[in-house]
Amino acid sequence: MPQINLDDVFNSYLNKKTIFKNKDILSDKYVPDTIPHREEEINQIARILAPSLRGERLSNIFIYGKTGTGKSVCVKYVANELEKKAASVKIIYINCKMKRISDTEYRMLAEITRRLGIEVPATGLPTDEVYKMFFDAIDAQNKNVILILDEIDTLVKKIGDDILYNLTRMNQELKNTKLSIIGISNNLSFTEALDPRVKSSLSEEEIIFTPYNAVQLQNILVQRAKLAFNENIDPGVIAKCAALAAQEHGDARKALDLLRVAGELAERSSAANITPEYIDQAENKLDLDRTATVVRAQPKQSKAVLSAIISLIEKGQENIQTGDIFSVYENICRSQGLKTLTQRRVSDLIGELDMLGIINSKVISKGRYGRTREIGLHLTDSLLRQIKDILADSYMLQKEQS
Protein backbone atom coordinates (compact mmCIF):
# COMPACT_ATOMS: atom_id res chain seq x y z
CA MET A 1 0.00 0.00 0.00
CA PRO A 2 1.43 3.38 -0.93
CA GLN A 3 2.32 5.62 1.98
CA ILE A 4 -0.37 8.25 2.60
CA ASN A 5 0.86 11.71 3.28
CA LEU A 6 -0.92 12.41 6.56
CA ASP A 7 0.05 16.04 6.41
CA ASP A 8 -2.11 16.38 3.33
CA VAL A 9 -5.05 14.69 5.02
CA PHE A 10 -4.83 16.88 8.11
CA ASN A 11 -4.20 20.06 6.16
CA SER A 12 -7.10 19.43 3.85
CA TYR A 13 -9.28 18.91 6.92
CA LEU A 14 -8.05 22.12 8.49
CA ASN A 15 -8.44 24.08 5.28
CA LYS A 16 -11.83 22.60 4.48
CA LYS A 17 -14.57 25.14 4.72
CA THR A 18 -16.76 24.19 7.62
CA ILE A 19 -20.48 24.70 7.68
CA PHE A 20 -20.74 25.41 11.39
CA LYS A 21 -19.45 28.55 13.00
CA ASN A 22 -20.71 27.56 16.45
CA LYS A 23 -22.73 24.40 16.81
CA ASP A 24 -23.59 25.10 20.47
CA ILE A 25 -25.98 27.82 19.34
CA LEU A 26 -28.32 25.07 18.15
CA SER A 27 -28.19 23.15 21.41
CA ASP A 28 -31.05 23.42 23.87
CA LYS A 29 -28.67 24.59 26.57
CA TYR A 30 -27.97 27.84 24.75
CA VAL A 31 -29.77 30.92 26.04
CA PRO A 32 -30.02 33.54 23.26
CA ASP A 33 -29.92 37.31 23.84
CA THR A 34 -33.44 37.74 22.58
CA ILE A 35 -36.23 35.19 22.51
CA PRO A 36 -38.71 35.81 19.70
CA HIS A 37 -42.47 35.31 20.21
CA ARG A 38 -42.25 34.92 23.95
CA GLU A 39 -42.34 38.59 24.93
CA GLU A 40 -45.62 38.21 26.80
CA GLU A 41 -44.45 35.19 28.81
CA ILE A 42 -41.10 36.81 29.60
CA ASN A 43 -42.87 39.95 30.80
CA GLN A 44 -45.14 37.89 32.97
CA ILE A 45 -42.23 36.02 34.58
CA ALA A 46 -40.29 39.26 35.02
CA ARG A 47 -43.24 40.99 36.67
CA ILE A 48 -43.63 38.14 39.13
CA LEU A 49 -39.91 38.06 39.95
CA ALA A 50 -39.40 41.83 40.08
CA PRO A 51 -40.37 42.28 43.77
CA SER A 52 -37.15 40.43 44.64
CA LEU A 53 -35.29 43.61 43.64
CA ARG A 54 -36.80 45.21 46.74
CA GLY A 55 -36.15 42.14 48.82
CA GLU A 56 -39.82 41.17 48.95
CA ARG A 57 -40.98 37.57 48.99
CA LEU A 58 -41.98 36.19 45.59
CA SER A 59 -44.93 34.09 44.57
CA ASN A 60 -44.14 30.57 43.51
CA ILE A 61 -44.67 30.03 39.80
CA PHE A 62 -45.86 26.99 37.97
CA ILE A 63 -45.12 26.83 34.25
CA TYR A 64 -46.64 24.34 31.82
CA GLY A 65 -46.13 23.74 28.15
CA LYS A 66 -45.18 20.96 25.77
CA THR A 67 -41.56 20.18 24.94
CA GLY A 68 -39.78 22.79 22.87
CA THR A 69 -42.15 25.65 23.66
CA GLY A 70 -39.42 27.74 25.25
CA LYS A 71 -40.29 27.33 28.94
CA SER A 72 -36.80 26.64 30.25
CA VAL A 73 -35.07 29.11 28.00
CA CYS A 74 -37.41 31.94 29.02
CA VAL A 75 -37.09 31.22 32.73
CA LYS A 76 -33.30 30.96 32.48
CA TYR A 77 -33.19 34.18 30.51
CA VAL A 78 -35.20 36.21 33.04
CA ALA A 79 -33.36 34.60 35.96
CA ASN A 80 -29.96 35.43 34.46
CA GLU A 81 -30.94 39.04 33.90
CA LEU A 82 -32.32 39.32 37.40
CA GLU A 83 -29.21 37.86 38.97
CA LYS A 84 -27.07 40.33 37.02
CA LYS A 85 -29.16 43.24 38.25
CA ALA A 86 -29.60 42.32 41.89
CA ALA A 87 -26.88 41.02 44.18
CA SER A 88 -29.60 40.06 46.62
CA VAL A 89 -30.95 37.31 44.34
CA LYS A 90 -29.59 33.78 44.09
CA ILE A 91 -30.82 31.46 41.36
CA ILE A 92 -30.50 27.69 41.56
CA TYR A 93 -31.48 25.78 38.46
CA ILE A 94 -32.02 22.03 38.76
CA ASN A 95 -33.11 19.74 35.96
CA CYS A 96 -34.97 17.00 37.78
CA LYS A 97 -34.57 14.61 34.87
CA MET A 98 -30.84 14.37 35.46
CA LYS A 99 -29.91 10.97 36.87
CA ARG A 100 -28.38 10.86 40.35
CA ILE A 101 -29.87 14.23 41.25
CA SER A 102 -33.55 13.77 41.81
CA ASP A 103 -33.70 10.01 42.31
CA THR A 104 -34.20 10.40 46.04
CA GLU A 105 -35.04 13.17 48.47
CA TYR A 106 -31.52 12.89 49.88
CA ARG A 107 -29.81 13.40 46.52
CA MET A 108 -32.05 16.28 45.61
CA LEU A 109 -31.43 18.18 48.85
CA ALA A 110 -27.72 17.33 48.74
CA GLU A 111 -27.46 18.69 45.20
CA ILE A 112 -29.13 22.00 46.08
CA THR A 113 -26.99 22.34 49.21
CA ARG A 114 -23.86 21.71 47.16
CA ARG A 115 -24.91 24.43 44.71
CA LEU A 116 -24.87 26.75 47.71
CA GLY A 117 -21.25 25.84 48.35
CA ILE A 118 -21.65 23.36 51.19
CA GLU A 119 -20.20 19.87 50.71
CA VAL A 120 -22.59 17.04 51.48
CA PRO A 121 -21.44 13.40 51.44
CA ALA A 122 -23.03 11.37 48.65
CA THR A 123 -24.43 8.96 51.20
CA GLY A 124 -24.35 8.14 54.88
CA LEU A 125 -26.33 10.94 56.51
CA PRO A 126 -29.89 10.55 57.73
CA THR A 127 -32.33 12.48 55.54
CA ASP A 128 -33.33 14.87 58.35
CA GLU A 129 -29.65 15.75 58.80
CA VAL A 130 -29.45 16.70 55.11
CA TYR A 131 -32.64 18.69 55.53
CA LYS A 132 -30.98 20.60 58.34
CA MET A 133 -27.84 21.25 56.26
CA PHE A 134 -30.01 22.35 53.36
CA PHE A 135 -32.07 24.63 55.59
CA ASP A 136 -28.98 26.22 57.15
CA ALA A 137 -27.34 26.69 53.76
CA ILE A 138 -30.44 28.41 52.39
CA ASP A 139 -30.90 30.61 55.42
CA ALA A 140 -27.23 31.61 55.42
CA GLN A 141 -27.69 33.09 51.94
CA ASN A 142 -29.53 36.04 53.37
CA LYS A 143 -30.99 36.62 49.91
CA ASN A 144 -34.00 35.94 47.77
CA VAL A 145 -33.34 32.38 46.65
CA ILE A 146 -35.21 31.30 43.53
CA LEU A 147 -35.21 27.55 43.03
CA ILE A 148 -36.01 26.54 39.47
CA LEU A 149 -37.14 22.91 39.24
CA ASP A 150 -37.26 21.95 35.58
CA GLU A 151 -39.20 18.78 34.66
CA ILE A 152 -40.70 18.87 38.13
CA ASP A 153 -43.15 16.10 37.17
CA THR A 154 -40.23 13.65 36.98
CA LEU A 155 -39.24 14.61 40.52
CA VAL A 156 -42.73 14.01 41.89
CA LYS A 157 -43.05 10.74 39.99
CA LYS A 158 -39.83 9.49 41.52
CA ILE A 159 -39.98 10.71 45.07
CA GLY A 160 -43.46 12.05 45.63
CA ASP A 161 -44.68 15.51 46.58
CA ASP A 162 -43.53 15.52 50.22
CA ILE A 163 -40.36 17.36 49.28
CA LEU A 164 -42.39 20.05 47.52
CA TYR A 165 -44.64 20.35 50.53
CA ASN A 166 -41.63 20.87 52.79
CA LEU A 167 -40.03 23.35 50.37
CA THR A 168 -43.16 25.44 50.02
CA ARG A 169 -43.57 25.56 53.83
CA MET A 170 -39.97 26.46 54.50
CA ASN A 171 -40.50 30.23 54.26
CA GLN A 172 -42.29 30.20 57.59
CA GLU A 173 -39.14 28.88 59.29
CA LEU A 174 -36.47 30.78 57.42
CA LYS A 175 -35.20 33.84 59.27
CA ASN A 176 -32.91 35.57 56.78
CA THR A 177 -33.74 34.13 53.38
CA LYS A 178 -36.85 34.15 51.24
CA LEU A 179 -37.28 31.03 49.14
CA SER A 180 -39.48 30.75 46.11
CA ILE A 181 -39.93 27.98 43.62
CA ILE A 182 -40.45 27.98 39.89
CA GLY A 183 -41.74 24.58 38.77
CA ILE A 184 -41.60 23.72 35.08
CA SER A 185 -43.50 20.77 33.61
CA ASN A 186 -44.31 19.31 30.19
CA ASN A 187 -47.16 17.40 31.64
CA LEU A 188 -50.29 19.50 31.80
CA SER A 189 -52.24 17.13 34.01
CA PHE A 190 -49.39 16.74 36.45
CA THR A 191 -50.80 18.93 39.24
CA GLU A 192 -53.98 16.87 39.45
CA ALA A 193 -52.11 14.17 41.33
CA LEU A 194 -50.53 16.62 43.76
CA ASP A 195 -51.53 17.11 47.37
CA PRO A 196 -54.01 20.03 47.20
CA ARG A 197 -51.92 22.03 49.71
CA VAL A 198 -48.82 21.64 47.55
CA LYS A 199 -50.82 22.42 44.45
CA SER A 200 -52.19 25.69 45.78
CA SER A 201 -48.92 26.98 47.19
CA LEU A 202 -46.85 25.90 44.21
CA SER A 203 -49.11 27.48 41.65
CA GLU A 204 -49.65 30.89 43.21
CA GLU A 205 -48.94 32.07 39.69
CA GLU A 206 -49.46 29.93 36.60
CA ILE A 207 -48.10 30.49 33.14
CA ILE A 208 -48.96 28.39 30.14
CA PHE A 209 -46.69 28.24 27.12
CA THR A 210 -48.58 27.58 23.90
CA PRO A 211 -46.85 25.83 21.00
CA TYR A 212 -45.08 27.84 18.30
CA ASN A 213 -46.58 27.93 14.83
CA ALA A 214 -44.54 27.36 11.67
CA VAL A 215 -43.88 31.06 11.05
CA GLN A 216 -42.67 31.63 14.58
CA LEU A 217 -40.43 28.56 14.38
CA GLN A 218 -39.02 29.95 11.16
CA ASN A 219 -38.06 33.22 12.86
CA ILE A 220 -36.38 31.35 15.69
CA LEU A 221 -34.41 29.25 13.23
CA VAL A 222 -33.32 32.27 11.20
CA GLN A 223 -32.05 33.97 14.35
CA ARG A 224 -30.06 30.94 15.49
CA ALA A 225 -28.83 29.98 12.02
CA LYS A 226 -27.18 33.40 11.61
CA LEU A 227 -25.01 32.68 14.66
CA ALA A 228 -24.51 28.98 14.18
CA PHE A 229 -23.47 28.74 10.53
CA ASN A 230 -20.76 30.35 8.45
CA GLU A 231 -22.88 30.90 5.37
CA ASN A 232 -26.48 31.99 5.05
CA ILE A 233 -28.85 29.09 5.07
CA ASP A 234 -31.29 28.72 2.21
CA PRO A 235 -34.74 30.00 3.33
CA GLY A 236 -36.32 26.88 1.84
CA VAL A 237 -34.28 24.74 4.23
CA ILE A 238 -35.38 26.79 7.22
CA ALA A 239 -39.00 26.68 6.11
CA LYS A 240 -38.86 22.92 5.79
CA CYS A 241 -37.41 22.47 9.29
CA ALA A 242 -40.08 24.77 10.69
CA ALA A 243 -42.89 22.99 8.87
CA LEU A 244 -41.77 19.56 10.07
CA ALA A 245 -41.42 20.74 13.67
CA ALA A 246 -44.75 22.57 13.54
CA GLN A 247 -46.45 19.30 12.64
CA GLU A 248 -45.11 17.97 15.91
CA HIS A 249 -46.85 20.35 18.33
CA GLY A 250 -44.61 23.31 17.45
CA ASP A 251 -41.51 21.89 19.04
CA ALA A 252 -38.62 24.37 18.68
CA ARG A 253 -36.16 21.85 20.07
CA LYS A 254 -37.03 19.47 17.27
CA ALA A 255 -36.63 22.26 14.70
CA LEU A 256 -33.17 23.09 16.05
CA ASP A 257 -32.21 19.40 16.20
CA LEU A 258 -33.23 18.97 12.58
CA LEU A 259 -31.11 21.91 11.51
CA ARG A 260 -28.12 20.76 13.55
CA VAL A 261 -28.23 17.16 12.33
CA ALA A 262 -28.75 18.30 8.73
CA GLY A 263 -25.66 20.49 9.14
CA GLU A 264 -23.66 17.59 10.51
CA LEU A 265 -24.75 15.33 7.66
CA ALA A 266 -23.89 17.98 5.07
CA GLU A 267 -20.52 18.60 6.65
CA ARG A 268 -19.72 14.90 6.78
CA SER A 269 -20.41 14.52 3.07
CA SER A 270 -18.31 17.64 2.39
CA ALA A 271 -21.23 19.53 0.92
CA ALA A 272 -20.89 23.30 0.72
CA ASN A 273 -24.43 23.97 1.92
CA ILE A 274 -27.38 22.39 3.60
CA THR A 275 -30.02 21.40 1.06
CA PRO A 276 -33.60 20.30 1.78
CA GLU A 277 -32.53 16.69 1.16
CA TYR A 278 -30.33 16.85 4.23
CA ILE A 279 -33.36 17.85 6.30
CA ASP A 280 -35.13 14.67 5.16
CA GLN A 281 -32.07 12.65 6.06
CA ALA A 282 -31.85 14.43 9.40
CA GLU A 283 -35.47 13.64 10.20
CA ASN A 284 -34.83 10.02 9.33
CA LYS A 285 -31.76 9.93 11.49
CA LEU A 286 -33.47 11.53 14.49
CA ASP A 287 -36.36 9.10 14.11
CA LEU A 288 -33.97 6.18 13.77
CA ASP A 289 -31.94 7.24 16.79
CA ARG A 290 -35.00 7.76 18.94
CA THR A 291 -36.63 4.42 18.14
CA ALA A 292 -33.33 2.54 18.32
CA THR A 293 -32.61 4.04 21.74
CA VAL A 294 -36.06 3.09 22.98
CA VAL A 295 -35.77 -0.48 21.68
CA ARG A 296 -32.28 -0.89 23.07
CA ALA A 297 -33.49 0.21 26.51
CA GLN A 298 -36.29 -2.36 26.63
CA PRO A 299 -36.03 -5.20 29.14
CA LYS A 300 -35.51 -8.74 27.84
CA GLN A 301 -39.17 -9.72 28.04
CA SER A 302 -40.29 -6.76 25.93
CA LYS A 303 -37.57 -7.55 23.42
CA ALA A 304 -38.82 -11.14 23.26
CA VAL A 305 -42.37 -9.93 22.60
CA LEU A 306 -41.15 -7.52 19.92
CA SER A 307 -39.11 -10.32 18.34
CA ALA A 308 -42.22 -12.47 18.21
CA ILE A 309 -44.13 -9.67 16.45
CA ILE A 310 -41.33 -9.09 13.96
CA SER A 311 -40.94 -12.75 13.10
CA LEU A 312 -44.69 -13.03 12.47
CA ILE A 313 -44.52 -10.02 10.17
CA GLU A 314 -41.48 -11.45 8.38
CA LYS A 315 -43.47 -14.63 7.75
CA GLY A 316 -45.96 -12.43 5.96
CA GLN A 317 -48.77 -12.98 8.42
CA GLU A 318 -51.44 -10.33 8.37
CA ASN A 319 -53.86 -9.41 11.16
CA ILE A 320 -51.53 -10.50 13.93
CA GLN A 321 -53.32 -10.92 17.24
CA THR A 322 -52.33 -11.36 20.85
CA GLY A 323 -52.76 -15.15 20.80
CA ASP A 324 -50.41 -15.56 17.79
CA ILE A 325 -47.79 -13.39 19.41
CA PHE A 326 -48.03 -15.30 22.65
CA SER A 327 -47.36 -18.68 21.06
CA VAL A 328 -44.34 -17.41 19.10
CA TYR A 329 -43.17 -15.62 22.23
CA GLU A 330 -43.36 -18.90 24.18
CA ASN A 331 -41.09 -20.54 21.60
CA ILE A 332 -38.61 -17.70 21.78
CA CYS A 333 -38.52 -17.93 25.58
CA ARG A 334 -37.99 -21.66 25.40
CA SER A 335 -35.11 -21.38 22.96
CA GLN A 336 -33.53 -18.53 24.91
CA GLY A 337 -33.98 -20.15 28.31
CA LEU A 338 -36.08 -17.16 29.31
CA LYS A 339 -38.89 -17.39 31.84
CA THR A 340 -42.27 -17.38 30.06
CA LEU A 341 -44.65 -14.78 31.40
CA THR A 342 -48.41 -15.19 31.44
CA GLN A 343 -50.55 -14.04 28.55
CA ARG A 344 -52.01 -11.36 30.82
CA ARG A 345 -48.58 -9.84 31.30
CA VAL A 346 -47.62 -10.21 27.63
CA SER A 347 -50.80 -8.37 26.76
CA ASP A 348 -49.60 -5.47 28.93
CA LEU A 349 -46.16 -5.58 27.31
CA ILE A 350 -47.79 -5.33 23.88
CA GLY A 351 -49.69 -2.32 25.18
CA GLU A 352 -46.44 -0.74 26.37
CA LEU A 353 -44.74 -1.27 22.99
CA ASP A 354 -47.75 0.42 21.43
CA MET A 355 -47.47 3.35 23.80
CA LEU A 356 -43.81 3.76 22.93
CA GLY A 357 -44.80 4.01 19.28
CA ILE A 358 -42.76 0.99 18.22
CA ILE A 359 -45.84 -0.95 17.13
CA ASN A 360 -49.41 -0.01 16.31
CA SER A 361 -52.21 -1.92 17.90
CA LYS A 362 -55.94 -1.54 18.13
CA VAL A 363 -58.57 -3.56 19.89
CA ILE A 364 -60.99 -5.11 17.44
CA SER A 365 -63.89 -7.48 17.76
CA LYS A 366 -64.22 -10.42 15.41
CA GLY A 367 -67.67 -11.34 16.56
CA ARG A 368 -68.03 -15.05 17.04
CA TYR A 369 -64.24 -15.31 16.90
CA GLY A 370 -63.57 -13.12 19.89
CA ARG A 371 -62.13 -9.79 20.79
CA THR A 372 -58.43 -9.16 20.49
CA ARG A 373 -55.75 -6.68 19.61
CA GLU A 374 -54.65 -6.42 16.03
CA ILE A 375 -51.01 -5.49 15.71
CA GLY A 376 -49.15 -3.78 12.92
CA LEU A 377 -45.67 -2.42 12.50
CA HIS A 378 -45.35 0.80 10.54
CA LEU A 379 -41.61 1.17 10.30
CA THR A 380 -39.40 2.15 7.42
CA ASP A 381 -37.15 -0.58 6.04
CA SER A 382 -34.03 0.98 7.50
CA LEU A 383 -35.64 1.29 10.91
CA LEU A 384 -36.85 -2.30 10.80
CA ARG A 385 -33.35 -3.44 9.86
CA GLN A 386 -31.87 -1.50 12.74
CA ILE A 387 -34.36 -2.91 15.24
CA LYS A 388 -33.66 -6.42 13.98
CA ASP A 389 -29.95 -5.83 14.51
CA ILE A 390 -30.56 -4.69 18.07
CA LEU A 391 -32.73 -7.75 18.76
CA ALA A 392 -30.15 -10.02 17.11
CA ASP A 393 -27.49 -8.58 19.38
CA SER A 394 -29.67 -9.56 22.33
CA TYR A 395 -29.94 -13.09 20.78
CA MET A 396 -33.68 -12.69 20.36
CA LEU A 397 -33.60 -12.91 16.59
CA GLN A 398 -31.24 -14.68 14.25
CA LYS A 399 -28.61 -12.41 12.75
CA GLU A 400 -29.32 -11.75 9.09
CA GLN A 401 -26.93 -13.18 6.55
CA SER A 402 -25.68 -10.35 4.45
Add this chain to the structure above:
DNA sequence: AGTCCACAGGAAGGGCAGGCGA
Protein backbone atom coordinates in the same frame (compact mmCIF):
# COMPACT_ATOMS: atom_id res chain seq x y z
C1' DA B 1 -82.61 -12.85 21.46
C1' DG B 2 -79.23 -15.59 23.18
C1' DT B 3 -74.72 -17.75 22.87
C1' DC B 4 -70.03 -17.79 22.54
C1' DC B 5 -65.33 -16.61 21.33
C1' DA B 6 -60.75 -14.64 22.52
C1' DC B 7 -59.27 -11.90 24.55
C1' DA B 8 -59.07 -6.81 27.17
C1' DG B 9 -58.25 -5.05 31.27
C1' DG B 10 -59.35 -4.18 36.50
C1' DA B 11 -58.31 -5.69 41.29
C1' DA B 12 -55.77 -7.86 44.67
C1' DG B 13 -51.92 -9.80 46.31
C1' DG B 14 -47.15 -12.31 46.21
C1' DG B 15 -42.19 -11.92 45.71
C1' DC B 16 -38.26 -9.38 45.26
C1' DA B 17 -34.82 -5.59 45.24
C1' DG B 18 -33.28 -1.43 46.99
C1' DG B 19 -33.37 2.37 50.25
C1' DC B 20 -33.68 3.79 54.90
C1' DG B 21 -33.29 4.29 59.97
C1' DA B 22 -31.99 2.14 64.24
Add this chain to the structure above:
DNA sequence: TCGCCTGCCCTTCCTGTGGACT
Protein backbone atom coordinates in the same frame (compact mmCIF):
# COMPACT_ATOMS: atom_id res chain seq x y z
C1' DT C 1 -26.53 -5.72 59.98
C1' DC C 2 -31.39 -6.20 60.32
C1' DG C 3 -36.12 -5.26 59.94
C1' DC C 4 -39.32 -2.19 57.77
C1' DC C 5 -41.14 0.20 53.88
C1' DT C 6 -41.93 1.10 49.13
C1' DG C 7 -42.16 0.42 44.34
C1' DC C 8 -42.07 -2.59 40.64
C1' DC C 9 -43.00 -6.75 38.11
C1' DC C 10 -45.73 -10.35 37.78
C1' DT C 11 -49.60 -13.86 38.62
C1' DT C 12 -54.21 -15.17 39.59
C1' DC C 13 -58.81 -14.44 39.34
C1' DC C 14 -62.26 -12.20 37.62
C1' DT C 15 -65.76 -9.42 34.87
C1' DG C 16 -66.64 -7.08 30.59
C1' DT C 17 -67.10 -6.67 25.59
C1' DG C 18 -68.52 -6.39 20.31
C1' DG C 19 -70.23 -8.71 16.91
C1' DA C 20 -70.69 -13.25 14.16
C1' DC C 21 -73.31 -17.14 14.50
C1' DT C 22 -77.52 -19.95 15.73
